[in-house]
C-alpha cells in the first residue's frame with residue numbers, strides 16, 4: 231500500500247426527509263443562494279417545490295437551470311457571472327453528477343480572473359471556491375463527496391476534469407427517495423459508473439492494498455445485487471439506498487487512496503462523450519469488458535482471477551486464464567442483463583473517429599505511462615474496434 235492522504239470532509243445527511251435540514255445547512259454559509267439544476271427532472275418529481283417551500287423568505291434564491299448531461303463550460307461561465315452579480319454566498323446543486331460538477335466549476339470560477347476552462351489543464355489554478363451544498367438525485371458519479379469536476383467544451387470536442395479539495399461539497403443530502411424517478415436507462419448507466427470507479431481502483435499496479443480491495447469487492451457485489459431490483463422496482467427504498475451510498479463510497483477516496491496510477495476506461499470513455507455526447511456510464515460499460523480482455527496477460531491474470539471469484543462469484547478452478555476470462559464474460563453478461571447497449575453502433579458511434587479518439591485519449595491522460603497496463607494509441611484503437 232502506498233502512502234496517501236485521505237480527506238473526505240463532506241457532511242452526509244442520509245435518508246428520508248433529510249432535506250428538512252437544508253435551511254440550517256445553507257444558513258451556515260449565508261443568505262444568497264444560487265440554486266443550480268438540470269433539465270427539469272426536479273420540477274417533475276416535486277423536489278423543486280419542496281426546496282422553494284423550505285427556503286421560503288429566509289434566503290435570496292437565484293436560479294441557474296438547464297445544466298446539460300456532460301455539463302458545458304458555457305453554463306459554468308454563465309453561473310460565474312451570476313455569482314459575481316448577485317454576490318452569492320453558497321451554491322445549492324440539486325441533481326446528478328453533471329449539476330454538481332458544473333457547480334464546482336462555478337464555485338471555483340467565481341474567484342478566478344481567467345476562464346474556468348483553464349482549471350482542466352491545471353487544477354492548481356483553483357485557489358478559492360464558494361461553498362457547495364448538494365442534494366443528490368442520481369446514484370452514479372460520487373461527485374457528491376469528492377472534489378472532481380468533469381466539464382465539456384463541445385466546440386473543441388474536449389471533455390476534461392479538474393480536482394481540488396476546495397470544491398468538495400460541504401454538505402450532501404442523500405435521500406434515496408429522490409432517485410425513485412430516475413429512468414431505467416440512467417439507473418443502469420449510474421450503476422455501471424459506480425462499478426467502473428471500483429474496477430478502475432481495483433486494477434492497479436500497487437500491491438498489498440487489501441483493505442481497499444475488500445471494500446471495493448463488497449461495494450461491487452452490492453451494486454450487482456441491487457441494480458436489477460432498482461430496475462424492476464424503481465421505488466424500492468433498500469435498493470435505491472444501497473446504490474446511493476455505494477456511489478458515494480466508490481469515489482470518495484476510500485477504495486482508491488494508496489493505489490496510484492491512471493484510470494484507463496474513464497480516459498477512453500471521456501473521448502466517446504466528447505465526440506458523441508453519449509451517457510458516461512453506458513460508454514464505460516461498453517469499453518470495460520473489451521479493455522479487460524485486451525490487457526489480460528501473464529502479469530494481470532491473477533488479479534482477474536481474483537475478480538472472477540471475489541466479485542463475479544465464480545468457483546475456483548485450476549486454469550486461471552479460463553477463470554479470468556469467465557469473470558470478464560460474466561461482467562459483460564451482467565451489463566447485458568441490466569439492459570445496457572453493449573456495442574458502440576448501438577449508441578451511434580461507428581469506426582470513423584475511433585483512431586482520432588484513441589489518439590486524444592492518450593494525449594489527455596497518463597494511459598501511456600501509468601495505467602494498470604500501459605497502452606499506446608494503437609492499443610486504444612484496437613480496444614475501441616473490439617467494441618464495434
Ligand code: NZQ
Nearest residue numbers: 268269270271299300326327328367368370373378411412
Ligand atoms: O437534467 P435533469 O432533468 O435533472 O435530468 C437528468 C439527466 O437527464 C436525469 N436525472 C437525474 N436525476 C434524476 C433524473 N431524472 C429523473 N429523476 C431524477 N431523480 O439523468 C440524466 C443524467 O444526469 P447526469 O447528472 O448527467 O448524470 P450522472 O450523475 O451520471 O453524471 C454524469 C456526469 O458526471 C461525470 C460524467 O463524465 C458526466 O459528465 N463524472 C463525474 C465524476 C466526478 N465528479 O467525480 C466522476 C465520474 O467518473 C464522471 O466522469
Ligand code: ZN
Nearest residue numbers: 371423426427
Ligand atoms: Zn465515472
